[in-house]
Amino acid sequence: MVRAAARVFAERGYDQTTIKDLAEAIELAAGGIYHYVGSKDQLLELICDQLMHPLLERARELTAVADEPPAEQLHALVALWVSHATQHRDHMLVFQQERHVIERGPRWRRIREDRKQFELLVEQVIERVHASGRLALADSRLALSALLGMVNHTVQWYRPRGRLSPAQIADGYAALLLVAQPDVAAGSAELSSAPV
Amino acid sequence: MVRAAARVFAERGYDQTTIKDLAEAIELAAGGIYHYVGSKDQLLELICDQLMHPLLERARELTAVADEPPAEQLHALVALWVSHATQHRDHMLVFQQERHVIERGPRWRRIREDRKQFELLVEQVIERVHASGRLALADSRLALSALLGMVNHTVQWYRPRGRLSPAQIADGYAALLLVAQPDVAAGSAELSSAPV
Amino acid sequence: MVRAAARVFAERGYDQTTIKDLAEAIELAAGGIYHYVGSKDQLLELICDQLMHPLLERARELTAVADEPPAEQLHALVALWVSHATQHRDHMLVFQQERHVIERGPRWRRIREDRKQFELLVEQVIERVHASGRLALADSRLALSALLGMVNHTVQWYRPRGRLSPAQIADGYAALLLVAQPDVAAGSAELSSAPV
Amino acid sequence: MVRAAARVFAERGYDQTTIKDLAEAIELAAGGIYHYVGSKDQLLELICDQLMHPLLERARELTAVADEPPAEQLHALVALWVSHATQHRDHMLVFQQERHVIERGPRWRRIREDRKQFELLVEQVIERVHASGRLALADSRLALSALLGMVNHTVQWYRPRGRLSPAQIADGYAALLLVAQPDVAAGSAELSSAPV
DNA sequence: TATGAATGAGCCTTCATTCAT
DNA sequence: CATGAATGAAGGCTCATTCAT
Numbered sequence: 001m002v003r004a005a006a007r008v009f010a011e012r013g014y015d016q017t018t019i020k021d022l023a024e025a026i027e028l029a030a031g032g033i034y035h036y037v038g039s040k041d042q043l044l045e046l047i048c049d050q051l052m053h054p055l056l057e058r059a060r061e062l063t064a065v066a067d068e069p070p071a072e073q074l075h076a077l078v079a080l081w082v083s084h085a086t087q088h089r090d091h092m093l094v095f096q097q098e099r100h101v102i103e104r105g106p107r108w109r110r111i112r113e114d115r116k117q118f119e120l121l122v123e124q125v126i127e128r129v130h131a132s133g134r135l136a137l138a139d140s141r142l143a144l145s146a147l148l149g150m151v152n153h154t155v156q157w158y159r160p161r162g163r164l165s166p167a168q169i170a171d172g173y174a175a176l177l178l179v180a181q182p183d184v185a186a187g188s189a190e191l192s193s194a195p196v
Numbered sequence: 197m198v199r200a201a202a203r204v205f206a207e208r209g210y211d212q213t214t215i216k217d218l219a220e221a222i223e224l225a226a227g228g229i230y231h232y233v234g235s236k237d238q239l240l241e242l243i244c245d246q247l248m249h250p251l252l253e254r255a256r257e258l259t260a261v262a263d264e265p266p267a268e269q270l271h272a273l274v275a276l277w278v279s280h281a282t283q284h285r286d287h288m289l290v291f292q293q294e295r296h297v298i299e300r301g302p303r304w305r306r307i308r309e310d311r312k313q314f315e316l317l318v319e320q321v322i323e324r325v326h327a328s329g330r331l332a333l334a335d336s337r338l339a340l341s342a343l344l345g346m347v348n349h350t351v352q353w354y355r356p357r358g359r360l361s362p363a364q365i366a367d368g369y370a371a372l373l374l375v376a377q378p379d380v381a382a383g384s385a386e387l388s389s390a391p392v
Numbered sequence: 393m394v395r396a397a398a399r400v401f402a403e404r405g406y407d408q409t410t411i412k413d414l415a416e417a418i419e420l421a422a423g424g425i426y427h428y429v430g431s432k433d434q435l436l437e438l439i440c441d442q443l444m445h446p447l448l449e450r451a452r453e454l455t456a457v458a459d460e461p462p463a464e465q466l467h468a469l470v471a472l473w474v475s476h477a478t479q480h481r482d483h484m485l486v487f488q489q490e491r492h493v494i495e496r497g498p499r500w501r502r503i504r505e506d507r508k509q510f511e512l513l514v515e516q517v518i519e520r521v522h523a524s525g526r527l528a529l530a531d532s533r534l535a536l537s538a539l540l541g542m543v544n545h546t547v548q549w550y551r552p553r554g555r556l557s558p559a560q561i562a563d564g565y566a567a568l569l570l571v572a573q574p575d576v577a578a579g580s581a582e583l584s585s586a587p588v
Numbered sequence: 589m590v591r592a593a594a595r596v597f598a599e600r601g602y603d604q605t606t607i608k609d610l611a612e613a614i615e616l617a618a619g620g621i622y623h624y625v626g627s628k629d630q631l632l633e634l635i636c637d638q639l640m641h642p643l644l645e646r647a648r649e650l651t652a653v654a655d656e657p658p659a660e661q662l663h664a665l666v667a668l669w670v671s672h673a674t675q676h677r678d679h680m681l682v683f684q685q686e687r688h689v690i691e692r693g694p695r696w697r698r699i700r701e702d703r704k705q706f707e708l709l710v711e712q713v714i715e716r717v718h719a720s721g722r723l724a725l726a727d728s729r730l731a732l733s734a735l736l737g738m739v740n741h742t743v744q745w746y747r748p749r750g751r752l753s754p755a756q757i758a759d760g761y762a763a764l765l766l767v768a769q770p771d772v773a774a775g776s777a778e779l780s781s782a783p784v
Numbered sequence: 785t786a787t788g789a790a791t792g793a794g795c796c797t798t799c800a801t802t803c804a805t
Numbered sequence: 806c807a808t809g810a811a812t813g814a815a816g817g818c819t820c821a822t823t824c825a826t
Contacts, residue, residue, distance in 0.1 A: 012300075015212060018794085018796085029813060030813070031812065031813065139368055141359075142360060149345040149347070149350070156345075225786065226821095230823080236822090407603030422801095424807050426800095489687065492599070528724075529760055531756075541740060542735075545734075564731075568734060607816075618817095619820085622818070
């Protein structure tokens with residue numbers, strides 16, 4: 001049911017989706033939704049939770065591994081993220097599109113915090129990559145924003161049976177952000193991280 | 197007035213903004229808006245037009261220059277884009293956030309076409325960069341999506357008096373997408389476009 | 393079950409009581425009520441019937457006794473009434489509070505008639521008291537209204553283990569309405585302020 | 589408008605009155621009510637305020653007069669009360685019938701306090717009458733309840749062009765509660781059935 | 785131009801009632 | 806007997822829009 005709601009919200013937008021739209025998608029009468037969910041608000045909350053909870057949890061596990069090289073860790077994190085986003089495309093679309101809904105009101109506090117937590121994890125990994133000298137941008141904050149932008153935007157164009165698999169997409173994003181091993185070819189880091 | 201509306205729409209979201217909210221922001225009585233604008237719909241249309249028209253026009257001029265190296269052209273285009281987006285932050289936020297509103301109905305056809313046109317221009321430039329061997333990704337379509345994502349996302353975090361200027365941000369994005377002159381160090385394109 | 397319903401109706405009011413409230417009070421599932429009662433309406437009907445039927449019956453018996461002095465009869469009637477009201481406090485509260493519900497629609501016709509019948513009995517007794525010269529008010533109709541008011545109002549403040557017993561309350565009301573034996577004369581004021 | 593609402597509430601009961609009923613009575617479209625009043629709740633609040641505020645104020649003035657004999661004061665208070673109640677019959681009916689609505693929730697706190705205040709005033713006057721030896725009941729608390737009951741009940745049967753004027757009704761109620769001057773003595777039964 | 789009272793459609797939500805189990 | 810999921814009709818309320826002034 002949450003999945004179905006996510007689909008409708010993703011398609012029409014939260015505000016423009018009526019309870020009847022939802023009920024129709026779930027194949028229920030208008031009022032029937034309220035047997036399962038307390039309100040339209042709560043439905044959005046559930047969608048966001050279903051999206052963020054597992055993502056955050058797995059991201060934590062992934063970044064908790066201490067001995068992995070930061071660059072590999074970033075790659076793995078991006079792969080997880082893209083994979084999760086594309087697997088829960090509707091959830092992700094809703095989560096992004098309804099930003100201004102989620103940003104206001106106490107109901108969404110937990111969700112806002114989950115988002116913050118996740119972004120913090122990404123930031124920390126990027127910071128470590130930066131420190132390891134393999135970040136393709138001198139400014140790690142900008143690299144973070146760029147990554148957030150490109151991954152989030154993925155769900156806007158990704159199609160399940162499209163040309164690129166989630167893994168390939170993640171590889172591409174990682175490739176953009178990382179430079180090759182500095183020992184292999186000296187100076188490449190400076191070159192690609194400098195403005196053209 | 198359109199600017200004020202953009203600010204309110206950006207803050208509250210189109211659907212959650214009432215005509216009274218708008219009127220208050222414009223310092224007008226509720227009904228007074230209808231002397232200047234036919235409807236709430238049309239106001240959103242105006243906002244998107246004000247954003248996309250000049251951007252599209254200048255992007256056309258920029259890409260019409262034939263003899264410039266593609267990489268420089270891409271850099272210039274990104275700079276224009278980021279600059280425009282940050283200068284019209286509210287417009288841009290509305291344009292993105294209300295995607296699902298704009299995507300439906302005949303009223304927004306022109307806007308949808310403008311967006312397509314703009315993305316087409318970007319795509320063509322990227323294609324040329326790719327052909328010139330300076331694209332940091334083997335897959336030019338993915339590069340396009342990544343670029344769209346990061347630039348669009350910029351308005352979500354950009355602050356007028358922030359650490360980075362629009363030009364610096366654009367430099368960073370361009371740096372991510374481009375590789376150094378191939379004549380300096382052969383094969384660098386392959387390296388950074390391969391999965392790590 | 394009717395008793396439990398009366399309690400809930402008395403507390404929340406008929407309209408603001410949901411079937412679920414009732415079910416909970418009866419310790420039954422929501423739909424289970426419909427095995428015993430046809431509808432919410434009917435439940436209210438039952439409550440009112442349980443209240444008015446025995447009261448009316450006993451009032452008829454009481455007033456049918458021909459040879460008793462009218463003043464004693466009134467006293468007895470008031471005692472019966474107060475006793476009944478306080479013993480079925482919830483029923484009585486419902487019966488009064490939901491006056492505007494009961495007053496409309498054919499379902500409650502019988503109840504309305506029962507009320508009329510009862511008030512008619514009281515009226516007749518008061519009339520006889522008046523004729524006997526022992527009514528404390530020249531206007532017997534006003535005395536009737538006053539009596540109705542005070543007795544009905546009793547259930548709003550009466551508490552089972554309160555300072556006054558139903559009998560004492562009834563004594564007080566009777567004392568207010570009756571004057572001492574005219575033949576005894578003198579000092580009737582003192583007499584009537586004491587319980588009869 | 590508040591008057592019209594009071595009429596409809598009095599007739600149908602608060603819960604069974606729809607916004608449309610009200611709008612119809614005010615000759616307005618359904619939503620038009622919300623230009624004047626924030627909610628249905630608030631309308632009830634206004635009705636009760638309009639009733640209780642002036643009554644309480646005048647009752648305070650009346651009972652503030654120190655040198656008047658308590659019995660006369662009680663008579664005056666009852667006269668004020670009956671007069672006010674009959675002049676605002678609909679308000680009064682609503683105020684009583686919707687007791688269970690008013691009794692719950694924070695919105696009605698002020699109203700509940702106003703009622704308490706008023707009843708306290710009546711109680712104090714009765715107490716003084718009792719002390720002066722002119723109360724017709726030994727139990728002053730019971731006298732208070734009886735008075736509350738009969739006056740409140742008045743609006744249930746009073747008709748503007750009926751047989752009895754508000755003043756006559758008040759005279760009757762006062763007569764029931766008071767005994768004649770103990771020093772004058774004799775024939776007090778006849779006296780107490782006449783206006784004091 | 786500008787106002788703001790008024791409209792009326794539509795939304796979220798509640799709830800009495802039904803019915804398959 | 807009893808459950809509780811499901812229905813569907815209303816109800817309170819909001820809000821874009823209109824229009825007399």
